[in-house]
Amino acid sequence: MAFPKCGSTWMQEILWNMIHNPNFDNPQAKTPILLRAPDISQDMLHDGEEIDNMEVSAFEALFRKVVPEKDPKDGMFLEILNKMEGRRVFKSHLPLCLMTPGLLDKAKVVYVARNPKDVLVSFYHYGRVLKLYKFSGTLDEYINDCMKDDVVYMPFWPYVKQAWQQRHHPNMLFVFYEDMKADIMKELRRVNTFIGTNLTKQQLENIAKYTSFSAMKSRGDPLDTPENKTELHQDEPVLIRKGQVGDWKNFFSPELDAKVNKWIEENTKDTDITFNYGN
Template identity: 50%
Template sequence: MNKQRLLSGHETELLTSEELRKIREDRVMYKSGLVRILSDGWLYPAIATRYLDWIYNMELRPDDVFIITFPKSGTTWMQEILWVMLRNPDLDPNNKEMKEPLWVRSMDLCFDMFFDNYELAKTDMKSIAEKFSRVCPGKKKEDGMVIQIAESQPLPRVIKSHFPLELHNKDLLKKCKVVYVARNPKDVMVSNYHYVRVIRNENYQGSLEKFARDFMKGDLLLCPYWPHVLQAWRQSDNPNLYFTTYEDMKDDIMGQLRNINKFLGKNLTEEQLKKIAKFTSFSSMKTRGDPIDKAFYIEDLWKKQGGMFRKGIKGDWKNHFSPELNQEMDQWIRDNVKDTGLKFKFGN
Protein backbone atom coordinates (compact mmCIF):
# COMPACT_ATOMS: atom_id res chain seq x y z
CA MET A 1 0.00 0.00 0.00
CA ASN A 2 1.27 3.48 -0.85
CA LYS A 3 -0.76 5.15 1.88
CA GLN A 4 -1.62 4.39 5.47
CA ARG A 5 -2.87 6.28 8.49
CA LEU A 6 -0.86 6.49 11.70
CA LEU A 7 -2.37 6.33 15.19
CA SER A 8 -1.54 10.02 15.48
CA GLY A 9 -4.03 10.63 12.67
CA HIS A 10 -1.38 11.53 10.08
CA GLU A 11 -1.54 10.04 6.62
CA THR A 12 1.64 8.70 5.04
CA GLU A 13 2.65 8.67 1.39
CA LEU A 14 5.47 6.63 -0.16
CA LEU A 15 7.78 8.50 -2.49
CA THR A 16 7.45 7.59 -6.14
CA SER A 17 10.29 5.95 -8.06
CA GLU A 18 11.02 9.29 -9.73
CA GLU A 19 11.23 11.11 -6.39
CA LEU A 20 13.50 8.39 -5.02
CA ARG A 21 15.74 8.60 -8.09
CA LYS A 22 16.40 12.29 -7.50
CA ILE A 23 17.29 11.72 -3.85
CA ARG A 24 19.34 8.58 -4.55
CA GLU A 25 21.80 10.57 -6.65
CA ASP A 26 23.42 12.10 -3.57
CA ARG A 27 23.22 9.54 -0.78
CA VAL A 28 22.83 5.99 0.48
CA MET A 29 19.24 4.74 0.40
CA TYR A 30 16.88 2.65 2.52
CA LYS A 31 15.57 -0.83 1.81
CA SER A 32 11.94 0.12 2.36
CA GLY A 33 12.17 3.40 0.45
CA LEU A 34 11.15 6.78 1.84
CA VAL A 35 7.86 8.13 3.08
CA ARG A 36 6.35 11.53 3.76
CA ILE A 37 4.17 12.11 6.80
CA LEU A 38 1.42 14.52 5.79
CA SER A 39 0.40 17.28 5.95
CA ASP A 40 3.76 18.92 6.71
CA GLY A 41 5.64 16.35 4.65
CA TRP A 42 8.15 14.94 7.13
CA LEU A 43 10.60 12.80 5.16
CA TYR A 44 11.61 9.49 6.81
CA PRO A 45 12.66 5.97 5.89
CA ALA A 46 9.37 4.18 5.16
CA ILE A 47 9.98 1.73 7.99
CA ALA A 48 9.47 4.68 10.37
CA THR A 49 5.72 4.09 10.20
CA ARG A 50 6.22 0.88 12.18
CA TYR A 51 7.96 2.72 15.00
CA LEU A 52 5.87 5.92 14.99
CA ASP A 53 2.78 4.05 16.13
CA TRP A 54 4.80 2.44 18.91
CA ILE A 55 6.16 5.84 19.98
CA TYR A 56 2.69 7.36 19.89
CA ASN A 57 1.49 4.63 22.27
CA MET A 58 4.62 4.73 24.42
CA GLU A 59 3.86 4.73 28.14
CA LEU A 60 4.77 8.12 29.57
CA ARG A 61 6.00 8.55 33.12
CA PRO A 62 5.59 11.80 35.05
CA ASP A 63 9.31 12.18 35.71
CA ASP A 64 10.31 11.60 32.05
CA VAL A 65 12.20 14.46 30.42
CA PHE A 66 12.24 14.63 26.62
CA ILE A 67 14.88 16.55 24.67
CA ILE A 68 13.36 17.35 21.27
CA THR A 69 15.21 19.17 18.51
CA PHE A 70 15.67 19.44 14.80
CA PRO A 71 19.03 17.68 14.13
CA LYS A 72 22.26 19.61 14.74
CA SER A 73 20.66 22.23 16.96
CA GLY A 74 22.70 21.54 20.09
CA THR A 75 21.00 18.26 20.92
CA THR A 76 23.98 16.34 22.28
CA TRP A 77 25.02 19.27 24.47
CA MET A 78 21.57 19.65 26.04
CA GLN A 79 21.14 15.88 26.25
CA GLU A 80 24.26 15.57 28.39
CA ILE A 81 23.21 18.54 30.53
CA LEU A 82 19.81 17.03 31.25
CA TRP A 83 21.16 13.54 31.90
CA VAL A 84 23.78 14.80 34.36
CA MET A 85 21.36 17.12 36.17
CA LEU A 86 18.84 14.33 36.61
CA ARG A 87 21.01 11.25 37.12
CA ASN A 88 24.44 12.33 38.33
CA PRO A 89 24.37 16.00 39.47
CA ASP A 90 27.44 15.57 41.68
CA LEU A 91 29.39 14.12 38.75
CA ASP A 92 30.32 11.03 40.75
CA PRO A 93 33.12 9.34 38.73
CA ASN A 94 32.04 5.96 40.11
CA ASN A 95 28.57 6.24 38.60
CA LYS A 96 28.27 3.07 36.49
CA GLU A 97 25.96 4.62 33.90
CA MET A 98 28.49 7.36 33.18
CA LYS A 99 30.81 4.73 31.76
CA GLU A 100 28.31 4.11 28.94
CA PRO A 101 28.25 6.33 25.83
CA LEU A 102 25.61 9.04 25.94
CA TRP A 103 23.55 7.50 23.15
CA VAL A 104 23.05 4.40 25.32
CA ARG A 105 22.34 6.33 28.52
CA SER A 106 19.75 8.49 26.74
CA MET A 107 18.08 6.81 23.79
CA ASP A 108 17.18 8.52 20.50
CA LEU A 109 13.67 7.44 19.48
CA CYS A 110 14.46 8.15 15.82
CA PHE A 111 17.35 5.76 15.56
CA ASP A 112 15.58 2.43 14.96
CA MET A 113 14.42 3.51 11.51
CA PHE A 114 18.00 4.13 10.38
CA PHE A 115 18.86 0.42 10.65
CA ASP A 116 16.84 -0.04 7.43
CA ASN A 117 19.65 1.76 5.59
CA TYR A 118 21.66 -0.42 3.17
CA GLU A 119 25.03 0.60 4.62
CA LEU A 120 24.08 0.84 8.28
CA ALA A 121 22.48 -2.61 8.12
CA LYS A 122 25.94 -4.06 7.43
CA THR A 123 27.43 -2.67 10.64
CA ASP A 124 27.36 -3.83 14.23
CA MET A 125 26.16 -1.18 16.67
CA LYS A 126 27.85 -2.96 19.54
CA SER A 127 26.85 -0.73 22.45
CA ILE A 128 23.16 -0.72 21.48
CA ALA A 129 23.06 -4.46 20.71
CA GLU A 130 24.77 -5.32 24.01
CA LYS A 131 22.44 -3.13 26.04
CA PHE A 132 19.39 -4.53 24.26
CA SER A 133 20.46 -8.09 25.07
CA ARG A 134 21.03 -7.13 28.69
CA VAL A 135 17.90 -5.11 29.47
CA CYS A 136 15.38 -6.56 26.99
CA PRO A 137 15.79 -10.35 27.26
CA GLY A 138 13.43 -12.30 25.06
CA LYS A 139 12.32 -9.27 23.04
CA LYS A 140 12.60 -8.92 19.28
CA LYS A 141 15.14 -6.57 17.68
CA GLU A 142 12.82 -5.90 14.76
CA ASP A 143 10.32 -4.29 17.16
CA GLY A 144 12.90 -1.56 17.72
CA MET A 145 15.96 -1.99 19.90
CA VAL A 146 16.22 1.67 20.82
CA ILE A 147 12.54 2.13 21.66
CA GLN A 148 12.52 -0.98 23.83
CA ILE A 149 15.70 0.05 25.63
CA ALA A 150 14.13 3.46 26.28
CA GLU A 151 11.05 1.79 27.75
CA SER A 152 13.22 -0.24 30.13
CA GLN A 153 15.49 2.58 31.34
CA PRO A 154 15.53 3.55 35.03
CA LEU A 155 13.74 6.68 36.20
CA PRO A 156 14.03 9.52 35.62
CA ARG A 157 14.48 8.89 31.90
CA VAL A 158 16.06 11.40 29.54
CA ILE A 159 14.65 10.58 26.11
CA LYS A 160 15.90 12.18 22.91
CA SER A 161 13.83 12.63 19.77
CA HIS A 162 14.14 14.42 16.44
CA PHE A 163 10.49 13.68 15.67
CA PRO A 164 8.27 16.79 15.91
CA LEU A 165 5.94 17.26 18.86
CA GLU A 166 2.83 16.28 16.90
CA LEU A 167 4.12 12.73 16.23
CA HIS A 168 4.53 11.95 19.93
CA ASN A 169 1.85 10.85 22.37
CA LYS A 170 -0.91 13.48 22.49
CA ASP A 171 -0.47 13.71 26.28
CA LEU A 172 3.28 14.38 26.15
CA LEU A 173 3.03 17.99 27.34
CA LYS A 174 0.42 17.09 29.93
CA LYS A 175 2.42 14.32 31.58
CA CYS A 176 6.11 15.07 30.95
CA LYS A 177 8.69 17.83 30.79
CA VAL A 178 10.03 18.69 27.33
CA VAL A 179 13.14 20.74 26.59
CA TYR A 180 13.23 22.05 23.03
CA VAL A 181 16.43 23.54 21.58
CA ALA A 182 16.26 25.53 18.35
CA ARG A 183 19.16 26.94 16.35
CA ASN A 184 19.32 29.47 13.56
CA PRO A 185 18.59 27.62 10.31
CA LYS A 186 21.73 28.77 8.52
CA ASP A 187 24.01 27.08 11.06
CA VAL A 188 21.65 24.10 11.30
CA MET A 189 21.97 23.58 7.56
CA VAL A 190 25.78 23.88 7.54
CA SER A 191 26.20 21.57 10.52
CA ASN A 192 23.87 18.98 8.97
CA TYR A 193 25.76 19.18 5.67
CA HIS A 194 29.07 18.33 7.32
CA TYR A 195 27.44 15.60 9.40
CA VAL A 196 25.67 13.73 6.60
CA ARG A 197 28.83 13.61 4.52
CA VAL A 198 30.54 11.35 7.09
CA ILE A 199 27.82 9.07 8.49
CA ARG A 200 27.20 5.68 6.90
CA ASN A 201 23.45 6.02 6.52
CA GLU A 202 23.91 9.13 4.35
CA ASN A 203 27.45 9.55 2.91
CA TYR A 204 26.09 12.63 1.14
CA GLN A 205 27.90 13.41 -2.13
CA GLY A 206 26.23 16.61 -3.28
CA SER A 207 27.41 20.22 -2.95
CA LEU A 208 26.62 22.48 -0.03
CA GLU A 209 24.48 24.72 -2.23
CA LYS A 210 22.40 21.78 -3.46
CA PHE A 211 22.06 20.57 0.12
CA ALA A 212 20.93 24.05 1.22
CA ARG A 213 18.25 24.21 -1.45
CA ASP A 214 17.03 20.69 -0.65
CA PHE A 215 16.97 21.74 3.00
CA MET A 216 14.74 24.71 2.19
CA LYS A 217 12.46 22.52 0.03
CA GLY A 218 12.19 19.85 2.75
CA ASP A 219 13.82 17.18 0.57
CA LEU A 220 16.24 15.89 3.22
CA LEU A 221 15.67 13.26 5.89
CA LEU A 222 13.90 14.61 8.99
CA CYS A 223 12.89 17.79 7.15
CA PRO A 224 11.05 20.14 6.90
CA TYR A 225 12.68 22.51 9.38
CA TRP A 226 10.08 25.23 10.00
CA PRO A 227 7.06 23.13 11.07
CA HIS A 228 9.34 21.32 13.54
CA VAL A 229 10.55 24.51 15.23
CA LEU A 230 7.29 26.44 15.03
CA GLN A 231 5.26 23.64 16.63
CA ALA A 232 7.46 23.94 19.70
CA TRP A 233 7.60 27.75 19.56
CA ARG A 234 3.82 27.93 19.67
CA GLN A 235 3.93 25.84 22.87
CA SER A 236 6.60 27.98 24.52
CA ASP A 237 4.11 29.29 27.10
CA ASN A 238 3.23 25.74 28.15
CA PRO A 239 4.61 25.20 31.69
CA ASN A 240 5.83 21.74 30.71
CA LEU A 241 7.93 22.95 27.75
CA TYR A 242 11.18 24.88 28.03
CA PHE A 243 12.10 26.50 24.71
CA THR A 244 15.63 27.76 24.27
CA THR A 245 18.15 28.28 21.50
CA TYR A 246 21.67 27.11 20.86
CA GLU A 247 22.73 30.75 20.58
CA ASP A 248 21.31 31.59 24.02
CA MET A 249 23.17 28.61 25.47
CA LYS A 250 26.42 29.82 23.92
CA ASP A 251 25.87 33.37 25.17
CA ASP A 252 24.95 32.53 28.77
CA ILE A 253 25.20 28.89 29.76
CA MET A 254 24.96 29.57 33.49
CA GLY A 255 21.74 31.52 32.97
CA GLN A 256 20.35 28.63 30.94
CA LEU A 257 21.39 26.08 33.57
CA ARG A 258 19.64 28.10 36.27
CA ASN A 259 16.48 28.22 34.15
CA ILE A 260 16.58 24.49 33.45
CA ASN A 261 17.26 23.75 37.13
CA LYS A 262 14.09 25.66 38.02
CA PHE A 263 12.11 24.09 35.15
CA LEU A 264 13.04 20.58 36.32
CA GLY A 265 12.50 21.42 40.00
CA LYS A 266 15.93 20.06 40.90
CA ASN A 267 17.14 22.71 43.39
CA LEU A 268 20.78 22.16 42.48
CA THR A 269 23.27 24.55 44.04
CA GLU A 270 25.20 27.22 42.17
CA GLU A 271 28.37 25.21 42.74
CA GLN A 272 26.81 22.10 41.24
CA LEU A 273 25.65 24.10 38.21
CA LYS A 274 29.15 25.55 37.70
CA LYS A 275 30.63 22.06 37.70
CA ILE A 276 27.98 20.85 35.26
CA ALA A 277 28.70 23.81 32.98
CA LYS A 278 32.38 22.88 32.92
CA PHE A 279 31.70 19.14 32.47
CA THR A 280 29.36 19.77 29.54
CA SER A 281 31.46 22.46 27.84
CA PHE A 282 32.40 21.88 24.20
CA SER A 283 36.08 21.32 25.03
CA SER A 284 35.30 18.90 27.85
CA MET A 285 32.84 16.84 25.81
CA LYS A 286 35.22 16.74 22.84
CA THR A 287 38.04 15.54 25.12
CA ARG A 288 35.87 12.68 26.39
CA GLY A 289 35.35 11.50 22.81
CA ASP A 290 32.45 10.73 20.51
CA PRO A 291 29.28 9.52 22.27
CA ILE A 292 28.39 7.04 19.50
CA ASP A 293 29.75 3.78 18.07
CA LYS A 294 32.46 3.93 15.40
CA ALA A 295 30.33 1.70 13.19
CA PHE A 296 27.96 4.62 12.63
CA TYR A 297 30.42 6.81 10.76
CA ILE A 298 33.05 6.64 8.01
CA GLU A 299 36.10 6.81 10.22
CA ASP A 300 38.67 8.60 8.05
CA LEU A 301 36.19 11.31 6.99
CA TRP A 302 34.83 11.58 10.52
CA LYS A 303 38.27 12.24 12.01
CA LYS A 304 39.19 14.66 9.23
CA GLN A 305 36.22 16.90 10.00
CA GLY A 306 36.69 16.74 13.77
CA GLY A 307 34.26 14.05 14.90
CA MET A 308 30.91 14.62 16.56
CA PHE A 309 32.10 17.89 18.06
CA ARG A 310 33.21 19.70 14.92
CA LYS A 311 33.34 23.40 15.85
CA GLY A 312 30.63 24.25 18.36
CA ILE A 313 30.43 27.90 17.30
CA LYS A 314 27.81 30.41 16.22
CA GLY A 315 27.82 31.90 12.76
CA ASP A 316 29.81 29.20 10.93
CA TRP A 317 27.45 29.70 7.99
CA LYS A 318 29.42 32.86 7.13
CA ASN A 319 32.34 30.63 6.11
CA HIS A 320 30.22 28.74 3.59
CA PHE A 321 27.52 30.92 2.03
CA SER A 322 27.78 32.65 -1.31
CA PRO A 323 26.04 36.06 -1.49
CA GLU A 324 23.36 34.50 -3.69
CA LEU A 325 22.67 31.63 -1.28
CA ASN A 326 22.60 34.01 1.67
CA GLN A 327 20.05 36.23 -0.07
CA GLU A 328 17.92 33.21 -0.97
CA MET A 329 17.96 31.83 2.55
CA ASP A 330 17.26 35.25 4.10
CA GLN A 331 14.07 35.47 2.05
CA TRP A 332 13.10 31.91 3.01
CA ILE A 333 13.58 32.79 6.68
CA ARG A 334 11.56 36.02 6.41
CA ASP A 335 8.71 34.17 4.71
CA ASN A 336 8.53 31.57 7.48
CA VAL A 337 8.98 33.66 10.63
CA LYS A 338 6.56 36.37 9.52
CA ASP A 339 3.94 37.04 12.22
CA THR A 340 5.34 34.29 14.51
CA GLY A 341 7.45 36.43 16.88
CA LEU A 342 10.30 33.92 16.58
CA LYS A 343 13.73 35.53 16.22
CA PHE A 344 17.20 34.05 15.79
CA LYS A 345 20.70 35.34 16.34
CA PHE A 346 22.88 34.83 13.26
CA GLY A 347 26.19 36.43 14.29
CA ASN A 348 29.18 35.41 16.39
Protein backbone atom coordinates (compact mmCIF):
# COMPACT_ATOMS: atom_id res chain seq x y z
CA MET A 1 0.00 0.00 0.00
CA ALA A 2 1.12 3.53 -0.74
CA PHE A 3 -0.21 6.88 -1.80
CA PRO A 4 0.52 7.27 -5.55
CA LYS A 5 4.09 8.18 -6.48
CA CYS A 6 5.59 6.94 -3.22
CA GLY A 7 7.45 3.93 -4.61
CA SER A 8 4.62 1.42 -4.78
CA THR A 9 5.63 0.09 -8.21
CA TRP A 10 9.17 -0.46 -6.93
CA MET A 11 7.84 -2.34 -3.90
CA GLN A 12 5.41 -4.29 -6.10
CA GLU A 13 8.31 -5.63 -8.14
CA ILE A 14 10.39 -6.32 -5.04
CA LEU A 15 7.67 -8.29 -3.29
CA TRP A 16 6.61 -10.31 -6.32
CA ASN A 17 10.18 -11.32 -7.13
CA MET A 18 11.07 -12.13 -3.54
CA ILE A 19 8.06 -14.43 -3.28
CA HIS A 20 7.74 -15.85 -6.80
CA ASN A 21 11.02 -15.27 -8.60
CA PRO A 22 13.96 -15.30 -6.14
CA ASN A 23 16.16 -17.19 -8.61
CA PHE A 24 14.91 -15.36 -11.72
CA ASP A 25 13.58 -18.50 -13.34
CA ASN A 26 9.86 -17.71 -13.32
CA PRO A 27 8.60 -17.14 -16.90
CA GLN A 28 5.78 -14.97 -15.53
CA ALA A 29 8.35 -12.28 -14.74
CA LYS A 30 8.05 -11.03 -18.31
CA THR A 31 4.32 -10.38 -18.06
CA PRO A 32 3.07 -6.89 -17.07
CA ILE A 33 3.25 -6.14 -13.38
CA LEU A 34 -0.50 -5.38 -13.28
CA LEU A 35 -1.16 -9.02 -14.17
CA ARG A 36 1.32 -10.43 -11.65
CA ALA A 37 0.47 -8.02 -8.83
CA PRO A 38 -2.78 -6.22 -9.70
CA ASP A 39 -3.58 -2.75 -8.41
CA ILE A 40 -7.12 -3.12 -7.10
CA SER A 41 -7.50 0.64 -6.64
CA GLN A 42 -7.37 1.08 -10.42
CA ASP A 43 -10.92 -0.19 -10.75
CA MET A 44 -12.50 2.83 -9.11
CA LEU A 45 -10.97 5.14 -11.71
CA HIS A 46 -12.92 3.51 -14.50
CA ASP A 47 -16.23 4.57 -12.95
CA GLY A 48 -15.31 8.25 -12.78
CA GLU A 49 -16.57 10.85 -15.21
CA GLU A 50 -13.10 12.37 -15.39
CA ILE A 51 -11.69 9.29 -17.10
CA ASP A 52 -12.15 8.93 -20.83
CA ASN A 53 -13.80 5.53 -21.30
CA MET A 54 -12.02 5.17 -24.61
CA GLU A 55 -8.73 4.99 -22.74
CA VAL A 56 -10.01 2.31 -20.38
CA SER A 57 -9.84 -0.12 -23.29
CA ALA A 58 -6.07 -0.25 -22.80
CA PHE A 59 -6.58 -1.85 -19.40
CA GLU A 60 -9.34 -4.09 -20.72
CA ALA A 61 -6.86 -5.65 -23.15
CA LEU A 62 -4.80 -6.78 -20.16
CA PHE A 63 -7.88 -7.94 -18.31
CA ARG A 64 -9.21 -10.12 -21.12
CA LYS A 65 -5.92 -12.00 -21.33
CA VAL A 66 -6.42 -13.36 -17.85
CA VAL A 67 -10.17 -13.51 -17.18
CA PRO A 68 -11.97 -13.40 -20.54
CA GLU A 69 -15.06 -14.96 -18.98
CA LYS A 70 -15.64 -12.02 -16.57
CA ASP A 71 -17.28 -8.65 -17.12
CA PRO A 72 -14.74 -5.81 -16.76
CA LYS A 73 -17.48 -3.66 -15.22
CA ASP A 74 -17.33 -5.88 -12.13
CA GLY A 75 -13.80 -4.70 -11.42
CA MET A 76 -11.02 -5.75 -13.77
CA PHE A 77 -8.13 -5.93 -11.34
CA LEU A 78 -10.23 -7.34 -8.53
CA GLU A 79 -11.26 -10.20 -10.83
CA ILE A 80 -7.63 -10.78 -11.80
CA LEU A 81 -6.76 -11.00 -8.11
CA ASN A 82 -9.67 -13.38 -7.44
CA LYS A 83 -8.37 -15.77 -10.08
CA MET A 84 -4.81 -15.84 -8.77
CA GLU A 85 -3.69 -18.93 -6.87
CA GLY A 86 -1.05 -19.41 -4.23
CA ARG A 87 0.47 -16.53 -2.34
CA ARG A 88 -0.84 -13.35 -3.91
CA VAL A 89 0.78 -9.94 -4.19
CA PHE A 90 -1.43 -6.97 -4.90
CA LYS A 91 -1.26 -3.20 -4.61
CA SER A 92 -3.68 -0.57 -3.45
CA HIS A 93 -3.61 3.22 -3.44
CA LEU A 94 -6.68 3.24 -1.19
CA PRO A 95 -6.33 4.18 2.50
CA LEU A 96 -6.89 1.60 5.20
CA CYS A 97 -10.36 2.95 5.96
CA LEU A 98 -11.50 2.03 2.43
CA MET A 99 -9.99 -1.46 2.45
CA THR A 100 -11.81 -4.55 3.66
CA PRO A 101 -12.35 -4.52 7.45
CA GLY A 102 -9.82 -6.63 9.28
CA LEU A 103 -7.28 -6.44 6.46
CA LEU A 104 -4.36 -6.41 8.89
CA ASP A 105 -5.68 -9.57 10.55
CA LYS A 106 -5.79 -11.42 7.22
CA ALA A 107 -2.86 -10.15 5.18
CA LYS A 108 0.67 -8.81 5.43
CA VAL A 109 0.75 -5.13 4.49
CA VAL A 110 3.90 -3.35 3.38
CA TYR A 111 3.20 0.37 3.45
CA VAL A 112 5.55 2.76 1.62
CA ALA A 113 5.64 6.44 2.58
CA ARG A 114 7.54 9.26 0.87
CA ASN A 115 8.18 12.88 1.73
CA PRO A 116 5.21 14.93 0.49
CA LYS A 117 7.26 17.47 -1.48
CA ASP A 118 8.68 14.83 -3.81
CA VAL A 119 5.26 13.17 -3.93
CA LEU A 120 3.66 16.38 -5.18
CA VAL A 121 6.24 16.88 -7.93
CA SER A 122 6.08 13.27 -9.09
CA PHE A 123 2.27 13.29 -8.89
CA TYR A 124 2.20 16.42 -11.06
CA HIS A 125 4.28 14.76 -13.80
CA TYR A 126 2.12 11.63 -13.54
CA GLY A 127 -1.05 13.66 -14.09
CA ARG A 128 0.55 15.64 -16.90
CA VAL A 129 1.78 12.62 -18.88
CA LEU A 130 -0.95 10.03 -18.30
CA LYS A 131 -3.64 10.56 -20.93
CA LEU A 132 -6.36 9.17 -18.69
CA TYR A 133 -6.46 12.39 -16.68
CA LYS A 134 -6.30 14.96 -19.48
CA PHE A 135 -4.58 17.41 -17.14
CA SER A 136 -3.15 20.68 -18.39
CA GLY A 137 -1.80 23.33 -16.06
CA THR A 138 1.21 24.49 -14.11
CA LEU A 139 2.95 22.81 -11.19
CA ASP A 140 1.73 25.58 -8.87
CA GLU A 141 -1.86 25.06 -9.99
CA TYR A 142 -1.65 21.31 -9.54
CA ILE A 143 -0.12 21.53 -6.08
CA ASN A 144 -2.69 24.10 -5.01
CA ASP A 145 -5.41 21.68 -6.11
CA CYS A 146 -3.70 18.87 -4.20
CA MET A 147 -3.56 20.94 -1.02
CA LYS A 148 -7.29 21.63 -1.45
CA ASP A 149 -7.91 17.86 -1.86
CA ASP A 150 -9.26 18.51 -5.36
CA VAL A 151 -7.19 15.83 -7.13
CA VAL A 152 -7.95 12.12 -7.47
CA TYR A 153 -6.61 10.02 -4.54
CA MET A 154 -6.42 13.07 -2.27
CA PRO A 155 -6.48 13.79 0.65
CA PHE A 156 -2.89 12.78 1.31
CA TRP A 157 -2.62 13.20 5.07
CA PRO A 158 -5.37 10.93 6.42
CA TYR A 159 -4.00 8.20 4.16
CA VAL A 160 -0.50 8.42 5.64
CA LYS A 161 -1.64 8.93 9.22
CA GLN A 162 -3.90 5.87 9.21
CA ALA A 163 -0.98 3.67 8.20
CA TRP A 164 1.41 5.39 10.63
CA GLN A 165 -0.99 4.70 13.49
CA GLN A 166 -0.88 0.99 12.61
CA ARG A 167 2.91 0.80 12.15
CA HIS A 168 3.36 -1.41 15.22
CA HIS A 169 0.74 -3.95 14.14
CA PRO A 170 2.48 -7.32 13.61
CA ASN A 171 1.09 -7.51 10.07
CA MET A 172 2.18 -4.00 9.07
CA LEU A 173 5.65 -3.06 7.84
CA PHE A 174 6.03 0.70 7.47
CA VAL A 175 8.80 1.62 5.02
CA PHE A 176 10.07 5.03 3.95
CA TYR A 177 11.00 5.50 0.29
CA GLU A 178 14.02 7.57 1.33
CA ASP A 179 15.31 4.69 3.48
CA MET A 180 15.02 2.37 0.49
CA LYS A 181 17.09 4.78 -1.58
CA ALA A 182 19.69 5.19 1.16
CA ASP A 183 20.19 1.49 2.02
CA ILE A 184 18.12 -0.90 -0.05
CA MET A 185 19.77 -4.00 1.42
CA LYS A 186 18.76 -2.99 4.95
CA GLU A 187 15.15 -2.53 3.85
CA LEU A 188 15.16 -5.78 1.86
CA ARG A 189 16.30 -7.62 4.98
CA ARG A 190 13.38 -6.09 6.88
CA VAL A 191 10.96 -7.18 4.14
CA ASN A 192 12.55 -10.64 3.97
CA THR A 193 11.93 -11.18 7.69
CA PHE A 194 8.45 -9.66 7.59
CA ILE A 195 7.07 -11.78 4.74
CA GLY A 196 9.02 -14.90 5.72
CA THR A 197 10.74 -15.54 2.40
CA ASN A 198 14.04 -16.51 4.08
CA LEU A 199 16.14 -15.49 1.09
CA THR A 200 19.92 -15.67 1.27
CA LYS A 201 22.20 -12.64 1.20
CA GLN A 202 23.07 -13.41 -2.42
CA GLN A 203 19.42 -13.70 -3.41
CA LEU A 204 18.65 -10.36 -1.76
CA GLU A 205 21.59 -8.74 -3.52
CA ASN A 206 20.30 -10.10 -6.82
CA ILE A 207 16.81 -8.78 -6.05
CA ALA A 208 18.31 -5.37 -5.26
CA LYS A 209 20.07 -5.27 -8.63
CA TYR A 210 17.07 -6.58 -10.58
CA THR A 211 14.70 -4.04 -9.02
CA SER A 212 17.09 -1.08 -9.08
CA PHE A 213 15.81 2.08 -10.74
CA SER A 214 18.16 1.73 -13.71
CA ALA A 215 17.29 -1.96 -14.22
CA MET A 216 13.54 -1.39 -14.03
CA LYS A 217 13.74 1.61 -16.34
CA SER A 218 15.77 -0.38 -18.87
CA ARG A 219 12.95 -2.94 -19.02
CA GLY A 220 10.47 -0.20 -19.94
CA ASP A 221 7.64 1.49 -18.12
CA PRO A 222 5.52 -1.12 -16.28
CA LEU A 223 2.40 0.16 -18.04
CA ASP A 224 3.88 -0.45 -21.47
CA THR A 225 2.45 -3.36 -23.45
CA PRO A 226 1.77 -3.67 -27.18
CA GLU A 227 -1.90 -2.96 -26.41
CA ASN A 228 -1.62 0.20 -24.38
CA LYS A 229 1.59 2.21 -24.83
CA THR A 230 0.27 4.71 -27.34
CA GLU A 231 -3.17 4.87 -25.72
CA LEU A 232 -2.13 5.59 -22.15
CA HIS A 233 0.73 8.05 -22.21
CA GLN A 234 3.11 10.15 -24.20
CA ASP A 235 6.70 9.12 -24.83
CA GLU A 236 7.63 10.08 -21.28
CA PRO A 237 7.54 7.31 -18.63
CA VAL A 238 4.53 7.23 -16.33
CA LEU A 239 5.60 5.07 -13.40
CA ILE A 240 9.40 5.33 -13.57
CA ARG A 241 10.58 8.91 -13.98
CA LYS A 242 13.60 9.92 -11.84
CA GLY A 243 13.39 8.06 -8.55
CA GLN A 244 15.31 10.75 -6.69
CA VAL A 245 15.14 12.11 -3.17
CA GLY A 246 14.94 15.90 -3.05
CA ASP A 247 13.93 16.43 -6.69
CA TRP A 248 11.33 18.93 -5.45
CA LYS A 249 14.16 21.48 -5.03
CA ASN A 250 14.47 21.62 -8.83
CA PHE A 251 10.83 22.74 -9.16
CA PHE A 252 9.73 24.67 -6.08
CA SER A 253 9.90 28.46 -6.01
CA PRO A 254 10.43 30.08 -2.58
CA GLU A 255 6.77 31.08 -2.58
CA LEU A 256 5.54 27.57 -3.40
CA ASP A 257 7.90 26.07 -0.81
CA ALA A 258 6.47 28.37 1.86
CA LYS A 259 2.91 27.31 0.96
CA VAL A 260 3.77 23.62 1.05
CA ASN A 261 5.68 23.99 4.33
CA LYS A 262 2.60 25.55 5.91
CA TRP A 263 0.42 22.72 4.55
CA ILE A 264 2.81 20.14 6.00
CA GLU A 265 3.07 21.89 9.36
CA GLU A 266 -0.70 22.18 9.73
CA ASN A 267 -1.20 18.50 8.96
CA THR A 268 1.62 17.01 11.04
CA LYS A 269 1.16 18.92 14.30
CA ASP A 270 -0.92 16.08 15.73
CA THR A 271 1.47 13.28 14.77
CA ASP A 272 5.11 12.35 15.35
CA ILE A 273 5.79 11.28 11.77
CA THR A 274 8.80 13.00 10.16
CA PHE A 275 10.12 12.94 6.61
CA ASN A 276 13.48 13.14 4.89
CA TYR A 277 13.34 15.91 2.28
CA GLY A 278 16.83 15.37 0.93
CA ASN A 279 18.15 18.60 2.42
